[in-house]
Amino acid sequence: MNYKKLLTCLAAFLIFITSSNITLAKEHKKKGKAQQKTIYFAGSLFNHKELIGNQYLAKAIETASNDRYKCILPQDIVHDSLDVQKIRDTNFKTIRNADGILVNFDGPELDSGTVTEFMTAKFLRKPAVVYRTDFRLAGDSTPENPWNLMLVNYPLTEKLSSRDVLPIYQRILAQDKSGQSVQMTSEKLSAHYATMIVAKLDKVFKDAEKNPLSDAEKKQITQWYNQSVGMSM
Secondary structure, eight states: OOHHHHHHHHHHHHHHHHHHHHHHHHHHHHHHHHHOEEEEEESOOSSHHHHHHHHHHHHHHHHHTTTSEEEEOGGGOOOSOOOHHHHHHHHHHHHHHSSEEEEEOOSSSOOHHHHHHHHHHHHTTOOEEEEEOOOSOOSSSOTTSOSOGGGSSOTTEEEEEOSOHHHHHHHHHHHOTTSOOHHHHHHHHHHHHHHHHHHHHHHHHHHHHHSOOOHHHHHHHHHHHHHHHTOOO
C-alpha cells in the first residue's frame, strides 16, 4: 500500500470537510442575521434604575429569543447635537427603520415621550408589544389595560400586564441563599418577563405576516409620516 498517497488523499479529504463546515457556518450566520428583527425599546430612561432595568431586559430578550430579536435602546444612541428636533427626529428615524417596537407603560402616569413613540409605531404600521409590570392601577380603562383608554385596541399590538412583580422578585431573592448576588436576581427577574415578551413578539410578527405591506405602501406611509411630523432628515 502506498502510505504517502493515502496520507495525501486523507489530507485532501480533511481540507474539503473543513472548508465545507466553514462555508456552512458562514451561510448559517448570514441566514441568522437576515432573520433577526430589530425592536425599538420605548420607555423611560431618566434615572439609573430605568437605565439599568432597560439594559437588563433588552439583553434578556435577546437571550430568550436566541438573538432573533435585537433590542435598540434609545439610551444607547449617541447624539452629536443637543438640538431638540435633531434628537426627536433621530428617535423617529430609528423607530421608522426598526421592525417593531416594545413599549413600557409603567408608572401611575405614562411617560409622554413613550406614548408618542408608541403612536409613531402605530402610524407606521409597526408590530408592537406593550408591557407593564407596575402593580399600581392607573388610567381609565379596564384592569386588563391599566392605562388611558385612548391607548387600547390598536391593530398589530400585543400586551403584557403583570401585577405580581414584587412576589416574583422576592421568590427569586429567596433562591439565593447567600443574598449577595444582585446581578443574579436582576438577570432572573428580567429573564422571567423576557420569556413572555418574546412569546408576544412572536405572535404579533406572525399576525403581521398575514397581511404584509407592499413596498409601495411602505413608501407611501413613510412619506406621509415624514411630512406629518415635519421630519428634518
